[in-house]
Amino acid sequence: MLNAIKRARETEESSIGREVLDRILENADISAREKIPLCQDTGTAVVFLELGQDACIVGGDLGSAINEGVRQGYTEGYLRKSMVSQPCTARINTKDNTPAIIYTDIVPGDKLKIIALPKGGGAENMARLAMLSPAQGRQGVTDFVVNTVDRAGSNPCPPVIVGVGIGGTAEKTFMLAKRALLRKVGEPNPEAEVAELEREILKRVNNLGIGPMGYGGRATALAVHIEVFPTHTTSLPVAVNLQCWCARHKEATI
Amino acid sequence: MAKKIILPLTDEASKDIKAGDDVLLTGIIYVARDAAHKRMIEALDQGKPLPFDIKGQTIYFMGPSPARPGQVIGSAGPTTSGRMDSYSPRLIVEGLKGMIGKGMRSVAVKEAMKQYKAVYFGAIGGTGALISKRIKKSEVIAYEELGTEAVRRLEVEDFPVTVINDIYGGDLYEEGKAKYRIG
Numbered sequence: 260m261l262n263a264i265k266r267a268r269e270t271e272e273s274s275i276g277r278e279v280l281d282r283i284l285e286n287a288d289i290s291a292r293e294k295i296p297l298c299q300d301t302g303t304a305v306v307f308l309e310l311g312q313d314a315c316i317v318g319g320d321l322g323s324a325i326n327e328g329v330r331q332g333y334t335e336g337y338l339r340k341s342m343v344s345q346p347c348t349a350r351i352n353t354k355d356n357t358p359a360i361i362y363t364d365i366v367p368g369d370k371l372k373i374i375a376l377p378k379g380g381g382a383e384n385m386a387r388l389a390m391l392s393p394a395q396g397r398q399g400v401t402d403f404v405v406n407t408v409d410r411a412g413s414n415p416c417p418p419v420i421v422g423v424g425i426g427g428t429a430e431k432t433f434m435l436a437k438r439a440l441l442r443k444v445g446e447p448n449p450e451a452e453v454a455e456l457e458r459e460i461l462k463r464v465n466n467l468g469i470g471p472m473g474y475g476g477r478a479t480a481l482a483v484h485i486e487v488f489p490t491h492t493t494s495l496p497v498a499v500n501l502q503c504w505c506a507r508h509k510e511a512t513i
Numbered sequence: 514m515a516k517k518i519i520l521p522l523t524d525e526a527s528k529d530i531k532a533g534d535d536v537l538l539t540g541i542i543y544v545a546r547d548a549a550h551k552r553m554i555e556a557l558d559q560g561k562p563l564p565f566d567i568k569g570q571t572i573y574f575m576g577p578s579p580a581r582p583g584q585v586i587g588s589a590g591p592t593t594s595g596r597m598d599s600y601s602p603r604l605i606v607e608g609l610k611g612m613i614g615k616g617m618r619s620v621a622v623k624e625a626m627k628q629y630k631a632v633y634f635g636a637i638g639g640t641g642a643l644i645s646k647r648i649k650k651s652e653v654i655a656y657e658e659l660g661t662e663a664v665r666r667l668e669v670e671d672f673p674v675t676v677i678n679d680i681y682g683g684d685l686y687e688e689g690k691a692k693y694r695i696g
Contacts, residue, residue, distance in 0.1 A: 297639055
């Protein structure tokens, strides 16, 4: 991530944009040295589990164990607790950042892979879904993604990573968009056709002029990551999930 | 070269700054986010006083992470200001002169800023560690039960911000984007 920001710093045309990127790099130094989170918004705890079908979980409930991990991590790690219950009424802080959002895939093997993606609210709030008509095709998808980044402007803390899902059903395409954020920054989709679309959208996004923190410049996005899935013959779902430059995720396999 | 401003923000100081200027703020700022804003507006509706005298003051839209032992405050970067758009014009009428956050403001907020000579400053989202080093003192002064959303009084020194909306109607987000937009 920091390497991607350094590369963006080298090519940024706007002086105010370069200054923003310098501050972001300086902040990363201070954060590492003094154990202060990069950003105070330490996110919703999104956890992806890849559970090997031959693995056996014993001694308790896996979901409870994940939530206990989140509780301990956010409390002992001096991270901000941002989760509130009763979202459209009382909005009461749960005080330990639980519950985590947990997604489980059953995969071959006997291991358990856990991927934690703390997701900040500012960028998450800019997410959008469109159920396009198949006639809108590639152009419709491209326009929708570019327009989503354009209207988000400064809010998601650019330079962002643009996670895009294409295909599946409404919720599936959003899962693809979120999963796309886990990819190493700038690593292209293995399918040449999709990788080409990623390059094309990235170019258009970085021509928007939004720039670092929206102050004007080239580096609006560091990367566009697209994941695709077959879809119904009547459908063309597309989802965009943005990730601020402060992209943090860790994984462990046990 | 960044301009240094001693708070509270005076009309003279505001006349001197334009969208895109880098500014270092020193003095007192107050911290409030969504929940605190909601309560402040409710207090005004009920004819009750605000938790601090808002005349001439600056509000920072922020909710810090917890401080480790020995730290003044945890990570302390800006939150998205747009969520305060429905509350800010009322506070500007009450005398609020400065706001610090990130992200676009509504037409209503921008109109109120022009009319009442208030300035909106942007802090860099995600640089909460860097910003925390410019905060010399932090004290919760109201709504403690809101936790990270409580109202705080901060003493800051050379707090780095950029002018987004000045008193003349300038808007860095619009001007910056227009300058670098292709196609």
